[in-house]
Amino acid sequence: MNFKKFYFLFIFLLYSTIGFGTSLEDSKNLLEGTLPNGLHYYILKNEKPENRASLNLVVSSGSLNEEDDQQGLAHFLEHMAFNGTTKYKKNDLIKYLQSLGLDFGGDLNAYTSFGETVYKLQVPTSEKDLDTGLEVLREWASEITLDPKAIDNEKGVILEEWRLRQGLTQRIGDIQKKILFGNSRYFHRFPIGLPENIKSANHNLLNSYYKKWYQPRNMAVIAVGDFDPNMVESIIKKYFNYKGDDNFTSGVNYTIENNFKKSTTIFTDPEITGVSLNFICQSKNAPVNTMDTLKKSIARDLYLGILNTQFSIISKENNSPIINGGGYSYNIGKKDRFNMISLDLRENDITSGIEKGYSLVKYLGTKLISLETLNLEKTDYLSGIKNFVKNKKSIQNNTYIDMIKNKYLYGDTFINPEDELSLTENILKTITPEDIENIAKEFYQENTAIFLIAPEKDNLNIPSKEDIDSVIDKIRSSSLDNLTLNNSLPKLEKLNLVPGKIITTDSTKDCTIYTLSNGIKVYYKHTDFDKDKISIRLFKEEGSSNEDYDNYINSIVAPYLISNSGIGNLTSDQMEIFMKGKNFSVTPYITDYEEGFYINSDMENLGLSLDFFRLMINNPKIDKDIFNNLMNQLKEEVKNKYNSPKALYRDKVSSILSNNNPRRKSLDESDLSKISEAKVLNIFKKKFNNFNNYKIVIVGSLNDTEARNEITKYFASLPVKSENNKPQPLGITFPKNIIKDSVTKGVDKKATVTLVYPYEGTYSNENRTLYNASSKILDMILIEEIREKLGGVYSIYSVPDLEPYNYGENSLKIFFSTKVSRTEEITEATKTVVDNFINGKIDQKKIDDIITNYKLTYETAIRKNQYWSQYLYKKSFIPDYKVLTPKEYNSFINYENMVKFLKTAVNKDNYIQITLLPEREE
Structure with a gap:
């Protein structure tokens, strides 16, 4: 029999049966509709987490729709949503939502991207809470007040968010943006915007963007949760059936304009600690809404699985020049896609790493893989889908939210897990080595942008652009006849154990x-x-x-x-x-x-x-x-670690907190000399x-x-011998009194501060509970006082650590970054907040809020394996370990207990303050 002829006949019959031009059908479980004003809504019942709902308002407009004088204002407007609406004045909105037990940044949050702005809430599923949550989304849709004073106050917060992205990340990002986006609209409309536009923002500019783009026909409401979909639909109709602008016109569907040309870019910087290389290609994107586009999406995943497996194998070869390697692919907007391959390379053999990495890319892009290799990857892929379906009832709301959001924004079909499995099983049977090669060609193109990043230092042999281009040209013209893929499936030896007994x-x-x-x-x-x-x-x-x-x-x-x-x-x-x-x-x-x-x-x-x-x-x-x-x-990491200001800073913090205990420092050359295979x-x-x-x-x-x-x-068959080895406390104690120190390193626009208040009390379940509760309240106060009132930070938070197995290394740490010139002001203000907090300046409403939040968190946590695994782990060696029920927490967490605890736990005259400052600002 002609097996090859039979194989292709079989594939042809499958193609004929499946019909790859067929449109995919949305899940029947998805309730969707469009209101008379054009607003879309999508509702899905999901049982996990129980009694919780995720509500999203998706605005189909982001930074790409900004005018020249509005750069950054789409993101600014997102911030202003939390600064007051017609019904909820100023920060009353956050306070009100916190009174429902919601965490700012966790249960209520938002983001702005190139093409969309999304507002997110997590609420309980009583009719009252769902009504409130959807009413809040409605307020954001058209009732943001944009108070001029609130706008001015928020400028400082947004500038601090911008500042967080400066430094090395920004320097690399600026180069990468130019490579990716050329002179397209994307390059000129990064969502964070420009400092000068943020500073000059005013009511009129923000309102102009708001009124133009926040129109019902340009928005969708997505609700996923453990609720009655019909009830949620009625609430959406109640709040969102308002009149919009009949003359609204959708924005331009911007693309990257196929700007890619063959190029090589080399970027060095004194703060970089390792060598990395990116191969970047551009291709067209299409919504996953037909059998054909779903097949291509699956084939892309298979290709990436094969590629990443081979890179992992290569990285394990003796003295491999590649430390890590992998590929990934993502869409930008509706029509563009980037295909990237990233390599971490040994700095003493960069050229060999480039050659070896690109040889694999070419091999997959020009040669057919074996059926054995393909079938292995199909097995792996199908296993993941089956596992997803088996555990479908524990799929979290946000997973479904993202899938529905892709339907609204990009035109993907929303498929339920069982149908996805059935479709995947059928499609996998039709995917051939030729299909994988076609995908691989999208990663192996003549117009490939190469981006090499390396430390800036003496005695590092970095190949020139010409050298890199020569290596690439050599590989593109070679046959690669000696390169093969490892695809042999081994068998594991049998294990013979003599069972024990219970x-x-x-x-x-x-x-x-x-x-x-x-x-x-x-x-x-x-x-x-x-x-x-x-x-x-x-x-x-x-x-x-x-x-x-x-x-x-x-x-x-x-x-x-x-x-x-x-x-x-x-x-x-x-x-x-x-x-x-x-x-x-x-x-x-x-x-x-x-x-x-x-x-x-x-x-x-x-x-x-x-x-x-x-x-x-x-x-x-x-x-x-x-x-x-x-x-x-x-050895490379040790040699280069202090290129990074953050690494130097981390070591400084550790050395001060541990009184220079050698087990708290990062590895150095002396440590590496102690490592051997035998040891x-x-x-x-x-x-x-x-x-x-x-x-x-x-x-x-x-x-x-x-x-x-x-x-x-x-x-029960594990070997056990009589011995009584126990942990030996390392004897690390935090410094007493007030310690201030700093590190000056690098080029940046921000200062980073760590404040550490050593714990001065004793361990008990009650004290651990009070410590964690205190941190939550302190975070709320810090956000109000330091972020909102002073505009001095974007993010500020505390981390409590109190466990018996810390052997004394218990503390409350506070972290933030700020403008260099405001470092002392913001640090002193933060310490004042802590001082007032210790002395009992605690609003009863905040105590009530964390009690409500605890109930929500507890009810969700106890329905997860992770909670019980951690609980039983601690219970096994802390005999009196206990997690309070909401009722017990409500009785125990009160003003008197908290103030009494703080007086013994935190000493305002015993703290460690360590600051990272740049040698110069960019």
């Missing part, structure tokens, strides 16, 4: 506790939050704290080296192929005070994931190539060859019988 079973209100024949305790909880997900954590209190410094250094790299060097009979590169289509991960860790494993899997792969775990501890090994590559990478293997075996005093938490969708089977086979 000795006792104790049922509690939270979980079932099994005591095993080897003494290990297992905390098991069955859940149905995710239909097919299991989370396992094995852990022991010890870590590297009781090891000498040499062992400590080797313990830092041991988990990475062992887990990337192959498992059992599999080599490191075979692992890349073996993992195709398998949904599990096994991750060892060693920290200061603990060691253990994280294992995540679905039911199909649970046994395999546990085989991996046992093979990793039974016979750990180190691949010499993986070891050498990591050491080469670390790494020794410390890994030492930590994972004896499971005495280990505990195990299992949370997920496996039932009791399945759990008992896996527990007896894999965990």
